[in-house]
Amino acid sequence: MSLQSTTIELPLLHRFASELDGCCIPWQGAIVPQPRILEYNHSLAEELGLPQSLASDEGAALLCGMRRVAGSRPVAQAYAGHQFGNFVPQLGDGRALLLGELSDRQGRLRDLHLKGSGPTPFSRGGDGKATLGPVLREYLMGEAMHALGIPTTRALAVVGTGEWVQRETCLPGAVLARVAASHIRVGSFEYLAHRGSMSLLEKLAEHAIARHDPDLAGHPDRFLLLLERVIERQVGLVARWMGVGFIHGVMNTDNMTLSGETLDYGPCAFMDHYHPDTVFSSIDYHGRYAYANQPAIVQWNLTRFAETLLPLIDREDMDRAVARAREQIEHIPQRYRNAWLAVMRRKLGLLQAHADDEALVLDLRQLMQEQSVDFTLCFRYLTEAASGEETPLRALFQASGTLDAWLRRWQQRLARETTSPSRRIHTMRQANPVYIPRNHKVEEALEAAVTREDYHPLQHLMAILSSPFQARPGLEAWEEPAPPSFGPYRTFCGT
Numbered sequence: 001m002s003l004q005s006t007t008i009e010l011p012l013l014h015r016f017a018s019e020l021d022g023c024c025i026p027w028q029g030a031i032v033p034q035p036r037i038l039e040y041n042h043s044l045a046e047e048l049g050l051p052q053s054l055a056s057d058e059g060a061a062l063l064c065g066m067r068r069v070a071g072s073r074p075v076a077q078a079y080a081g082h083q084f085g086n087f088v089p090q091l092g093d094g095r096a097l098l099l100g101e102l103s104d105r106q107g108r109l110r111d112l113h114l115k116g117s118g119p120t121p122f123s124r125g126g127d128g129k130a131t132l133g134p135v136l137r138e139y140l141m142g143e144a145m146h147a148l149g150i151p152t153t154r155a156l157a158v159v160g161t162g163e164w165v166q167r168e169t170c171l172p173g174a175v176l177a178r179v180a181a182s183h184i185r186v187g188s189f190e191y192l193a194h195r196g197s198m199s200l201l202e203k204l205a206e207h208a209i210a211r212h213d214p215d216l217a218g219h220p221d222r223f224l225l226l227l228e229r230v231i232e233r234q235v236g237l238v239a240r241w242m243g244v245g246f247i248h249g250v251m252n253t254d255n256m257t258l259s260g261e262t263l264d265y266g267p268c269a270f271m272d273h274y275h276p277d278t279v280f281s282s283i284d285y286h287g288r289y290a291y292a293n294q295p296a297i298v299q300w301n302l303t304r305f306a307e308t309l310l311p312l313i314d315r316e317d318m319d320r321a322v323a324r325a326r327e328q329i330e331h332i333p334q335r336y337r338n339a340w341l342a343v344m345r346r347k348l349g350l351l352q353a354h355a356d357d358e359a360l361v362l363d364l365r366q367l368m369q370e371q372s373v374d375f376t377l378c379f380r381y382l383t384e385a386a387s388g389e390e391t392p393l394r395a396l397f398q399a400s401g402t403l404d405a406w407l408r409r410w411q412q413r414l415a416r417e418t419t420s421p422s423r424r425i426h427t428m429r430q431a432n433p434v435y436i437p438r439n440h441k442v443e444e445a446l447e448a449a450v451t452r453e454d455y456h457p458l459q460h461l462m463a464i465l466s467s468p469f470q471a472r473p474g475l476e477a478w479e480e481p482a483p484p485s486f487g488p489y490r491t492f493c494g495t
Contacts, residue, residue: 005070006062008053012100012112014073016182019207022200023188024075029065029097030118030128032173034162036060038132039139039455041156044179048104048156055157064159064175065097065117074099076120080194081187081254082304084288089194091187091254092122095130098183109211111183112156115176131171132160133450134266134492136458137442138176141265144437144465150240151233152262153180172450181261184208186305187254193308205312208258223312226258227328231302233260235332238298239339242291243347244436245271245375249281249491251289251297253304267491270436272481274368274375280439280491295340299332346431347379348410349386349424352417360413363406371397374481379432386414386425433468435475437461439489440482 017024040055053059061067068074076093083091097120099112115138116130139155146152161173184204192201205223209216213229216222237260241248248255249267257263267281276292284290289297306325314321337358344361345353368378373396381393390407397403417424445458464478471479482489 006058006067008051008056008058008062008069010050010054010062010069010072010100010102010112012069012072012102013109014100015109015211016077016098016101016111016207017073017075020200020204022197023079023192023204024077024098025121027074027076027097027120028068029074029114029175031066032064032161032163032175034160035064035066035175036160036162037063037157038160038174039136039155039158039458041139041143041154044154044156048102048110048179050102050156060157060159063114063157063177064161065099065114069099072100076122077183077188078122078191079185079187079254080191081185081252082190082301083252083254084284085300087190087194090122090191092191093120094123094126095119095128102179108181111178111180113178113180113183115178116161116173117175127165129161129163129165129173130175131165131167132158132174133171133446135174135176136446136449138178138265140442140445140458140462140465141268141437142178142262143462144468145246145262147466147468148244148433148436150244150246150262151237151260153178153257155179180257180263181259182208182211182257183263184211184258185254185263186256186258186301186308187252189305189308190253198311201308202312205309212259221313223309224324224328227302227306227309227313227325230258230260230305231328231332231335233258234298234302235336236260236339237262238294239336239343241294242340243343243431244433245274245291247271247278247280247289247291248294249279249284249289250493251294251301253301256298256301256305266493269439269489269491271375272439273372274365274378275372276365276369280489282490282492295333295336298336299329302332303329343431346427348382349414349428350417351419351424351427354413354416356413360406360409363409367397367402367406371399371402373397376433376436377479377481380434380479383425383428383432386421386428429469434471435464435468435478437465438478438480438482440486441478 037060074097078092080089081091095116097114097117101109104110119128135158139158142152142154155176156179157177159175163173164170165173216225255264269280271278278291279287310321385393445461448454448457
């Protein structure tokens with residue numbers, strides 16, 4: 001196959017490429033020996049109104065980047081970023097391409113983006129490839145987060161390339177076809193601000209407003225309001241992560257989207273036994289992105305975003321721009337606290353707000369930490385306790401007597417609710433998943449797919465995770481944390 005157009009018709013738009021040519025470079029995916037669809041997200045394809053032919057061999061050639069839609073303009077996006085706190089002035093899509101934008105059945109504009117499609121001018125010496133394991137992991141994690149109701153990028157397809165990619169060993173190559181509200185990042189703004197490209201920075205801000213906050217268009221304070229909206233989305237996102245024990249692992253500014261979607265599932269994982277210092281990433285040596293640090297990191301990242309917007313917030317008085325931006329940034333801890341408490345109240349069945357709710361949550365968390373209690377099971381069994389069955393919850397605590405005082409406080413608090421018990425139970429069941437991507441089950445599924453080309457464990461796990469709040473007989477093994485024999489868990493960026 002050569003670099004030719006496909007006969008498949010996709011209604012691709014190219015607004016980013018057309019409006020922001022200084023933020024991207026036209027590029028083409030690499031030729032690969034044998035592209036084939038390994039996993040295809042039929043429900044997402046239906047949501048996007050895509051033709052069935054995209055799930056074919058010809059579609060695989062398109063979705064790995066080696067063929068293109070006639071007249072399309074694939075580009076590699078430019079961005080910078082703070083990586084583990086250190087500024088890198090140029091990162092960019094070193095192994096990715098934006099094919100363009102699609103309008104879904106609800107009229108929302110969505111990026112169609114490739115990851116692992118070959119080297120670009122931003123590759124910095126890398127081969128631009130991706131291996132099958134990390135690509136499948138991102139597919140699985142994105143769909144799991146979507147089912148949990150957490151904003152996320154999603155995978156449309158996993159395409160095998162038919163080649164071997166050298167890492168520590170030779171591994172099968174793959175490309176991820178990813179769909180997102182956009183791939184505009186904090187790092188996109190840092191890239192232009194660092195270069196002093198103020199006119200292009202303003203174009204990017206206007207483009208972001210048109211894409212994500214069109215009601216702000218033309219408002220005299222639209223750039224300050226954009227900052228506020230991005231703060232709201234990112235703070236709400238992290239609060240939801242915290243509510244399910246999710247640890248992103250690489251909260252660099254180039255992985256923080258303006259849309260408020262979770263981006264990049266490289267070293268992420270879900271916590272089993274609760275501890276605030278939990279870290280999984282093999283390269284997070286000092287715990288910068290540990291579970292408990294995520295709220296502070298989102299404020300740090302958003303401060304970097306605010307800094308890029310200062311020349312737009314007030315063109316005449318920089319001190320005034322700083323003061324106005326600082327006011328937004330300083331309110332982040334309270335905004336996060338409100339968002340997090342809203343999440344945790346639902347998990348505890350509290351549909352109304354009372355002043356002592358935060359202490360109730362924190363004290364339960366302390367008990368969980370002291371006795372190394374599984375995060376997900378604790379809240380799931382709390383739902384059963386709200387129905388009068390406390391035995392499973394008590395069994396989680398080695399010294400169940402320490403739980404008694406807390407349970408009495410919780411029951412007294414529930415008694416102050418004016419909502420019906422049935423509504424409370426329904427709320428808790430929708431807030432406390434039965435199934436999460438347990439780390440040992442994820443690794444079992446990926447190993448089967450990568451080493452034996454057996455996709456049944458992965459597909460079974462994804463089917464379970466597609467309905468995370470509904471307990472089903474026969475799936476008890478997928479509810480439990482990893483056995484002690486699994487050992488300490490480490491994740492890797494997968495580059």
